[in-house]
Amino acid sequence: MRVKPLDIRKLPSPYREILHREVEKLKKNDEVLAIGLAGSVSRNDLWHGADLDIEVILKGDKPKRVVCTEQEISVDYGYFGESQVIDMPHDTRPVYDPTRTLTDTLRKRTKKQLWQRMIQKNLESTQKSIQKAKAALPSDTLSALCHIQDANLGSNLILATGMAPSVRRTISKLEVAMKKIGRPDLFDRYVSLYGMPATLRKAGFLSRQLEQGYLEVWSYMNEKSVGPAYMVQQSSSGPWFKNRIEPIYEHDKRDLAWIVFIEYRFILNFILKAIGVNDFPIRVFEPFQSLSGPPTLWVNRYRDILNLIPENTIPDLLSTAEGLNGEVKKLAGY
Numbered sequence: 001m002r003v004k005p006l007d008i009r010k011l012p013s014p015y016r017e018i019l020h021r022e023v024e025k026l027k028k029n030d031e032v033l034a035i036g037l038a039g040s041v042s043r044n045d046l047w048h049g050a051d052l053d054i055e056v057i058l059k060g061d062k063p064k065r066v067v068c069t070e071q072e073i074s075v076d077y078g079y080f081g082e083s084q085v086i087d088m089p090h091d092t093r094p095v096y097d098p099t100r101t102l103t104d105t106l107r108k109r110t111k112k113q114l115w116q117r118m119i120q121k122n123l124e125s126t127q128k129s130i131q132k133a134k135a136a137l138p139s140d141t142l143s144a145l146c147h148i149q150d151a152n153l154g155s156n157l158i159l160a161t162g163m164a165p166s167v168r169r170t171i172s173k174l175e176v177a178m179k180k181i182g183r184p185d186l187f188d189r190y191v192s193l194y195g196m197p198a199t200l201r202k203a204g205f206l207s208r209q210l211e212q213g214y215l216e217v218w219s220y221m222n223e224k225s226v227g228p229a230y231m232v233q234q235s236s237s238g239p240w241f242k243n244r245i246e247p248i249y250e251h252d253k254r255d256l257a258w259i260v261f262i263e264y265r266f267i268l269n270f271i272l273k274a275i276g277v278n279d280f281p282i283r284v285f286e287p288f289q290s291l292s293g294p295p296t297l298w299v300n301r302y303r304d305i306l307n308l309i310p311e312n313t314i315p316d317l318l319s320t321a322e323g324l325n326g327e328v329k330k331l332a333g334y
Helices: 015-028 082-087 100-107 111-136 143-148 151-159 168-179 184-194 199-226 229-233 238-251 254-275 294-306 311-331
Strands: 030-039 051-059 063-068 074-081 093-096
Touching: 015 030, 015 093, 030 100, 030 184, 051 082, 051 184, 063 229, 063 238, 074 082, 074 238, 082 100, 111 143, 111 151, 111 311, 143 294, 143 311, 151 168, 151 184, 151 254, 168 184, 168 238, 184 311, 199 229, 199 238, 199 254, 199 294, 229 238, 238 254, 254 294, 254 311
Parallel strands: 051 074
Antiparallel strands: 030 051, 030 093, 063 074
16 A cells, blocks of 8 residues: 655644644654554544644554543544554655654555455444344334444444545445435435434534533543543543534534444443443343433433434434345445
């Protein structure tokens, strides 16, 4: 794969100044072999909510870890041991690579191989979610809807067209991808899984639900050291919400609506683990029937959000999700 080093000097402000500062700090660490940048800024896909995803190679066989920080903008660090360089994000570009460790490894990869590996992993995840949705549907429609809304399906539709997905802009990216291949119908079918366009009228409500939900559960997750890196590493949700969520609302309310549904499901998985449920259950809400406190508050808000989608549409949404997963296989050449 062709590897194009990133010239920090060509980045716009404030990314130029912040990346230069952080790279200079990292270079002073004798354990650092190479530094790269991944994500939207590395692809020159800039928007006002873009963060910096700095990838760092350390000497030796260090375990992979992620550090999330909120500075003037969001800056995340992925630390990799020498044996894990091959697993760096697909869009990583070298920034500091004196021994060419990063450059040489990236050149050995092909975009097609990376895409196929990601698509296959996502297909398996989505298929499991669809099977759980089928099992839940006869007696628990909200649990079925939770399983239907597997984030990997949207990413896979984008990947299958050869475009790079974006975690916080899945809907707007998917619209572009489907127009590119002349299949806007697939876009319309996908957004229906999240009650769009009707749920867009509730974008303000959804944003407030996420902000309040964070306030209620963040300290609980932080104290238990269970949850995504940003909850475990950061003591409060305010800076995260300001840097990561508010820009989505300003950018495209469709992306905001999607991220709220996805984030509630994502955090619920960690909450289940915190209460001793390690496998995402078919009946998602059953383990919380005898509980109280922050986990239950999160679950109650999630139920309110899912209830924005009419219950009588959920069987059709399950069929839609299954059909879209089949379309991914066709587009990807399976």
